[in-house]
Amino acid sequence: MARLILKGVTKRFGGLVAVDNFSAEFAPGEVCAVIGPNGSGKTTLLNVISGLYPPDAGEVRVDGERVDRLGPIKIAARGVVRTFQIPKVFKNMTVRENLLTVAAADHRTGSLRRVAGEVDQALAAVGLEALASSPARTLSGGQTMLLQLAQAFLHRPVKLVLLDEPFAGVSPAIKDLIFGLINRINRDHGATILLVSHEMSTVRALASRVLVMASGRLIADGPLDAVAADPAVIDAYLGQPL
Numbered sequence: 680m681a682r683l684i685l686k687g688v689t690k691r692f693g694g695l696v697a698v699d700n701f702s703a704e705f706a707p708g709e710v711c712a713v714i715g716p717n718g719s720g721k722t723t724l725l726n727v728i729s730g731l732y733p734p735d736a737g738e739v740r741v742d743g744e745r746v747d748r749l750g751p752i753k754i755a756a757r758g759v760v761r762t763f764q765i766p767k768v769f770k771n772m773t774v775r776e777n778l779l780t781v782a783a784a785d786h787r788t789g790s791l792r793r794v795a796g797e798v799d800q801a802l803a804a805v806g807l808e809a810l811a812s813s814p815a816r817t818l819s820g821g822q823t824m825l826l827q828l829a830q831a832f833l834h835r836p837v838k839l840v841l842l843d844e845p846f847a848g849v850s851p852a853i854k855d856l857i858f859g860l861i862n863r864i865n866r867d868h869g870a871t872i873l874l875v876s877h878e879m880s881t882v883r884a885l886a887s888r889v890l891v892m893a894s895g896r897l898i899a900d901g902p903l904d905a906v907a908a909d910p911a912v913i914d915a916y917l918g919q920p921l
């Protein structure tokens with residue numbers, strides 16, 4: 680069964696159709712990239728899948744269950760985790776407190792001692808142990824992305840991971856780390872990954888399938904080399920190489 684099904688998903692902002700009749704299916708464990716020019720609707724698509732916005736039309740299904748009217752908290756509880764392009768972390772809390780808050784807010788987790796142990800494991804997994812007691816506001820952009828990924832690591836179950844430009848403005852060393860973490864969360868949890876990224880070398884290395892959006896529509900879907908050669912894609916990028 681498909682992990683994620685999008686059927687005719689449409690999201691409008693006033694007269695603007697940000698996501699336009701988008702349909703696609705994603706298998707368990709599949710790693711896919713979503714690319715497209717600025718303003719093509721990539722972030723809005725992730726926002727609809729994660730329940731931040733209900734779609735104006737269409738359906739979203741996770742493991743067969745219709746989720747598009749559940750809202751973000753219930754969708755997250757079904758194993759849909761995400762990172763934000765503009766990070767949503769508690770800036771005045773320490774790195775560890777940010778993770779404790781996320782883990783403790785999940786009332787299904789066990790004792791506080793176990794939660795604290797899981798937080799330490801997540802900190803180690805993303806390489807933030809040394810900064811555990813630093814306020815989150817002192818982190819670099821890349822370190823803040825690692826903190827968001829640690830939050831994703833703490834989440835159970837992890838079925839679908841939505842990553843919105845996780846490499847943007849990140850140093851090469853942290854890029855490598857994030858790359859490894861995406862592979863790991865895919866491998867350890869069999870999670871389906873939807874990665875929005877402009878970094879074609881990373882997209883090539885991570886994703887077996889690339890979906891291209893333009894003006895809210897899905898205009899191409901396939902291996903990177905095939906979509907990069909597609910005249911509709913070349914046209915969407917105004918003749919610029921991807």
Ligand SMILES: Nc1ncnc2c1ncn2[C@@H]1O[C@H](COP(=O)(O)OP(=O)(O)O)[C@@H](O)[C@H]1O
Pocket residue numbers: 692695697715716717718719720721722723724
């Ligand atoms: N909350 C919003 N209110 C109004 N318009 C929005 C909102 N979010 C996005 N848009 C518009 O929807 C279109 C798609 O935006 P977005 O999904 O952010 O694109 P991308 O992530 O591909 O750059 C853009 O024209 C953007 O201005």
Ligand SMILES: [Mg+2]
Pocket residue numbers: 721722723764
């Ligand atoms: Mg975006």
